[in-house]
Amino acid sequence: MAEQKVVIVTGAGSGMGAATAKRFAKDGYKVVINGRTQSKLQKVADEIGGDEVLIVAGDISNPEDAANIVQQTIDSFGRLDVLVNNAAIAIFSAIEDLSLEDWNKQLSINTTGPFLMIKNAISHLEKSKGSIVNVSSVSGLGGDWNGFAYDATKGAVNIMTQALALDFAAKGVRVNAVAPSLTDTDMAAMVTQDPETLEKFKTRIAMKRVGQPEEVADVIAFLASHDARFVTGTILPVDGGLSASNGQPNMSE
Ligand SMILES: NC(=O)c1ccc[n+]([C@@H]2O[C@H](COP(=O)([O-])OP(=O)(O)OC[C@H]3O[C@@H](n4cnc5c(N)ncnc54)[C@H](OP(=O)(O)O)[C@@H]3O)[C@@H](O)[C@H]2O)c1
Numbered sequence: 001m002a003e004q005k006v007v008i009v010t011g012a013g014s015g016m017g018a019a020t021a022k023r024f025a026k027d028g029y030k031v032v033i034n035g036r037t038q039s040k041l042q043k044v045a046d047e048i049g050g051d052e053v054l055i056v057a058g059d060i061s062n063p064e065d066a067a068n069i070v071q072q073t074i075d076s077f078g079r080l081d082v083l084v085n086n087a088a089i090a091i092f093s094a095i096e097d098l099s100l101e102d103w104n105k106q107l108s109i110n111t112t113g114p115f116l117m118i119k120n121a122i123s124h125l126e127k128s129k130g131s132i133v134n135v136s137s138v139s140g141l142g143g144d145w146n147g148f149a150y151d152a153t154k155g156a157v158n159i160m161t162q163a164l165a166l167d168f169a170a171k172g173v174r175v176n177a178v179a180p181s182l183t184d185t186d187m188a189a190m191v192t193q194d195p196e197t198l199e200k201f202k203t204r205i206a207m208k209r210v211g212q213p214e215e216v217a218d219v220i221a222f223l224a225s226h227d228a229r230f231v232t233g234t235i236l237p238v239d240g241g242l243s244a245s246n247g248q249p250n251m252s253e
Contacts, residue, residue: 005079012086061113107152
């Protein structure tokens with residue numbers, strides 16, 4: 001029988017990360033869940049159940065924590081097949097109001113975090129001929145009003161995805177990304193909890209609704225799977241058709 005595969009999901013205490021951890025567990029993976037808040041991770045681990053889920057709390061932008069997440073994975077499960085770089089924060093602000101401290105925090109979690117995780121994980125992924133799925137955003141495909149800092153990090157993640165896909169293709173490691181639009185999670189609560197703002201978003205989405213975390217998790221699972229074995233360097237929108245539009249209004253509405 002083939003050995004059970006192992007996935008690390010960062011930011012797995014809520015939203016898409018939690019949905020992704022549950023999806024991989026359902027697919028028979030051993031799952032390592034990371035985030036900064038132990039209680040959130042414990043809840044997800046309890047929902048998954050069994051002893052094939054490992055909690056490693058820590059901040060992905062801290063070099064020691066990032067190394068520890070990968071080391072504990074190898075110590076406990078002996079291998080690594082998939083790294084899902086999902087953890088992120090979103091700071092929206094006009095440039096005049098954004099402090100250097102917040103700019104550095106935004107960059108450090110959303111881009112240095114994935115850099116550190118990949119740097120620590122890559123030798124193990126080469127051994128397993130595994131794959132990386134980065135959780136980017138439609139915000140990395142074009143700008144958001146007042147979103148320049150967050151958008152810059154997601155643009156960086158997209159180019160990292162493509163460049164690393166080139167570097168590791170010959171070594172058998174695939175690197176892809178998903179680019180969700182507004183998805184019903186804690187991060188999007190400021191929008192989803194405000195009916196007027198939510199309506200504004202929906203008018204721009206061809207399918208006229210917010211995405212669900214499980215709908216992103218399913219695409220992440222596909223990109224990591226054997227079915228996607230000839231797919232690398234792809235940034236796959238999971239956006240109900242948002243990025244299919246060039247931004248001009250629907251004249252029939
Ligand atoms: N929701 C949307 O509309 C949307 C749209 C496009 C893309 N995305 C992307 O989707 C991904 C998942 O976000 P989400 O929407 O599911 O939001 P979420 O529920 O806020 O999940 C993000 C998770 O990341 C964790 N996290 C934050 N900083 C961390 C750090 N330094 N180290 C480790 N874990 C950290 C958070 O937990 P702790 O605070 O406990 O660490 C949280 O559980 C993100 O990459 C986000 O940018 C979201």
